[in-house]
Amino acid sequence: MSGRRHGMIGLMEKNRKALSALLVFVVLMLFFLIANPKVFLGRDIYKAVFADLPNWIILAVSLVFVIAAGEIDLSFVSTQLLATWIFALAVAVGWNPFLGLVLAVAAGASVGWVNGLIVTRIGLPSLMVTLGMNFLLQGLVNGATGGYGISLVSLKGTPISNLLVGSLGIFPAQVIWGLVFAIVAMVIFHYHRFGHHVCCVGDDVESAREMGIHVGRVKTLAFVYVGLAAGFTGVISDLIYGTFWPVVGDLGVLLLAILASVFVGGTPTWGGIGTVTGAVIGACIVRFIQTGIIEAGFTGFWTQFFYGLIIIIALVGHKLNEPRFR
Amino acid sequence: MMTSQVKPLSPDLDRPPPHKVERKRGIIVFMDRNRRALSALLVLAGLMLVFILLGPSTFLNPLIYTAIFRTLPIPILLTVSLVFVIVEGEIDLSFGSILGLSTWAFAAAVASGWNPFLSVVFALVVGGCTGFVNGLIVTRLGLSSLVSTLGMSFLLRGLIHVGTQGNGISLTFLNDTPFYQVSVGSVWGFPVHMIWGLAFAAVAMLLFNHHRFGAHVCCVGDNPESSREMGINVPRVKRLAFIFVGIASGMAGVLSGLNNQMFYPGSGEDLLMPVLAAAFVGGTPTWGGVGTVAGAVIGACSVGVIETGIVAAGVSHLYKNFFYGLIIILAVSGHKLNEPQYR
Numbered sequence: 001m002s003g004r005r006h007g008m009i010g011l012m013e014k015n016r017k018a019l020s021a022l023l024v025f026v027v028l029m030l031f032f033l034i035a036n037p038k039v040f041l042g043r044d045i046y047k048a049v050f051a052d053l054p055n056w057i058i059l060a061v062s063l064v065f066v067i068a069a070g071e072i073d074l075s076f077v078s079t080q081l082l083a084t085w086i087f088a089l090a091v092a093v094g095w096n097p098f099l100g101l102v103l104a105v106a107a108g109a110s111v112g113w114v115n116g117l118i119v120t121r122i123g124l125p126s127l128m129v130t131l132g133m134n135f136l137l138q139g140l141v142n143g144a145t146g147g148y149g150i151s152l153v154s155l156k157g158t159p160i161s162n163l164l165v166g167s168l169g170i171f172p173a174q175v176i177w178g179l180v181f182a183i184v185a186m187v188i189f190h191y192h193r194f195g196h197h198v199c200c201v202g203d204d205v206e207s208a209r210e211m212g213i214h215v216g217r218v219k220t221l222a223f224v225y226v227g228l229a230a231g232f233t234g235v236i237s238d239l240i241y242g243t244f245w246p247v248v249g250d251l252g253v254l255l256l257a258i259l260a261s262v263f264v265g266g267t268p269t270w271g272g273i274g275t276v277t278g279a280v281i282g283a284c285i286v287r288f289i290q291t292g293i294i295e296a297g298f299t300g301f302w303t304q305f306f307y308g309l310i311i312i313i314a315l316v317g318h319k320l321n322e323p324r325f326r
Numbered sequence: 327m328m329t330s331q332v333k334p335l336s337p338d339l340d341r342p343p344p345h346k347v348e349r350k351r352g353i354i355v356f357m358d359r360n361r362r363a364l365s366a367l368l369v370l371a372g373l374m375l376v377f378i379l380l381g382p383s384t385f386l387n388p389l390i391y392t393a394i395f396r397t398l399p400i401p402i403l404l405t406v407s408l409v410f411v412i413v414e415g416e417i418d419l420s421f422g423s424i425l426g427l428s429t430w431a432f433a434a435a436v437a438s439g440w441n442p443f444l445s446v447v448f449a450l451v452v453g454g455c456t457g458f459v460n461g462l463i464v465t466r467l468g469l470s471s472l473v474s475t476l477g478m479s480f481l482l483r484g485l486i487h488v489g490t491q492g493n494g495i496s497l498t499f500l501n502d503t504p505f506y507q508v509s510v511g512s513v514w515g516f517p518v519h520m521i522w523g524l525a526f527a528a529v530a531m532l533l534f535n536h537h538r539f540g541a542h543v544c545c546v547g548d549n550p551e552s553s554r555e556m557g558i559n560v561p562r563v564k565r566l567a568f569i570f571v572g573i574a575s576g577m578a579g580v581l582s583g584l585n586n587q588m589f590y591p592g593s594g595e596d597l598l599m600p601v602l603a604a605a606f607v608g609g610t611p612t613w614g615g616v617g618t619v620a621g622a623v624i625g626a627c628s629v630g631v632i633e634t635g636i637v638a639a640g641v642s643h644l645y646k647n648f649f650y651g652l653i654i655i656l657a658v659s660g661h662k663l664n665e666p667q668y669r
Contacts, residue, residue, distance in 0.1 A: 122662060124655075125613065125658075133651060136647070139646055139650065142646075142648075147644055301487035309481055315470075
């Protein structure tokens, strides 16, 4: 008997990493509440954070699959940039915005597919391939647009805008999309065969192959999944800002911040294990730091300092929390 | 006893060795041993050829090389030191922030009236200590270096922003001092800091190829368990490599501060991706155990000429990153195809 514990203890054991991430989040929010109760008991701060938090969640959650499969994707911000461009182009040409959405998501998925093919067929390390792909796509979009943006203000109030980024009482609609995406990812990761295959592949490629898992396909699908997510978030960010802008200055910071969310959430770098719930909480932690630091009375200069501090503290916490952490 | 097949420690002189090891000599050996660096050189030569064909007036003019050499030493220093960390199976993403921190240390020290040479030592110590902290986090706490140095990168950058409140420090008062001439002046039009960069690369090459430390780094990256059993102090080797990156970043920080004639809080921020790219283009793979310092220098040159090259070739500079990406993917595929026994 493996001694499976049931009920509360079992739930806590199974979600140990996600729960410790939650603890970090609660402590962080308490700190913010005490530092500036007026703002953090109000609505506006949450409204502001929830505008782009769903994008962070969607990206972080999709990255869990790639990282649990033992690979990494550094190209998702550029994939997102490509999708924002394709969607904006389609709208500017006068196509139906829903067709633009499909095209953008398809473009994202194709980038993921190409990443996956290069990694699995040619056998190059994903760190190098996706780093290269990140440069390549960013340069492609910057070059092809000549650095000019495309205004998408005309989409305000249209069905697609209402559906994807409209307002639902105090929350923007994209919160629903973020949640739906996270829940689907959770179900796939923990209950669908694909999630199990991803973990097996990340744990030990050789034994996964001997178990009959099609390793190449599983890895490629994980990359496609990140691409899909990046495509979708690209469209959402187009709609939120009402404009497409090709030269995004802090693409690198966004990349690192979203990677940090996954790790703060409790997914380790070495593959084989991961937690989707943790990634959602990790994204909340990192995103709230960005806004919360200022509201708590620190200057913007402190943001990156706290990013770093939380990443290291959360990692040490995860490490201490799980003595059998591989 | 004699029938037993396994006699591990007895010298069996009569029996011929199972595989006759043919040691090749001369040029073939040299090419085999430096396969990675040579293929990196091929990439650079190809790039230069394309640029010379597309923009002959620019690339046949020595002035362009003076311009490129003014900024090139900084990526060379960083890439070369990074080879040690990558080969031992770790990664350091914090070197850009260490560079910023050291530049700040140097600029603040000089601005408060310290002797510039003493300030250089101070900047190197700051860089080395930061690398030591990185090493401690990785070896003592056992955290993954990818994530902990990512964290350190944010932390240090934040520290710089908080400490300086976003203000830069001008270093123009150092112009034309003897110190300036020695560090970033020019000899017959050739920038002195390129000499410093190449000297550092030469020392690193000696360390990596001929010193015990380099051999230990390769062993640790190849297999930490067996290195431990061989008696290598694995955590110490790992820490030393992180310290090496720290010192190199410190040196790069001083040079970049002097070259720009000022310290600004974002200095080093945009170096992360190009330097990583340079290491990979140079033929050091991500999986540890093997690497090449000479290749890293060549990789840094390849990445360094791309930006100038595409503009001279008549392509919009907005395509810069596109070509970075293309070169990375092509070069890494090339290294892969070049070496069938690539692990």
